[in-house]
Amino acid sequence: MAEVQNNRHWISIGWAATLLGCALWTYGYFVGGSPSIFDWTAIAPHWIAEYLPNWQAEVGLALTLLGSIPVYYAQIKDYRKSK
Numbered sequence: 001m002a003e004v005q006n007n008r009h010w011i012s013i014g015w016a017a018t019l020l021g022c023a024l025w026t027y028g029y030f031v032g033g034s035p036s037i038f039d040w041t042a043i044a045p046h047w048i049a050e051y052l053p054n055w056q057a058e059v060g061l062a063l064t065l066l067g068s069i070p071v072y073y074a075q076i077k078d079y080r081k082s083k
Contacts, residue, residue, distance in 0.1 A: 007074045014070030021063025028056025 029051075037058050040049035052058050 010070040011074065014067045017063050017067030018071070019067075021060045021065075021067055023060070025057050025060030025064060028052075028054050028058070028060055031056075 032053055034054045034056065036052060037055050038052075040052055052061065
């Protein structure tokens with residue numbers, strides 16, 4: 001039972017990080033003004049540079065992607081145990 005509670009805890013943290021990242025990316029995408037961490041126009045196609053215009057959008061996207069790890073980790077762990 002403790003393992004289920006622990007998984008729920010991590011899943012809740014993952015969803016919170018995903019939602020926070022989505023909100024931060026949305027804010028960064030629609031409110032400009034601050035520079036990017038990376039120079040996306042030099043290292044990627046132009047549409048990526050438009051998708052990540054400032055550091056808020058970059059951090060938001062990273063949080064969104066990293067927040068999915070705890071959400072799906074329990075399923076991956078269970079899948080590996082079943083093999």
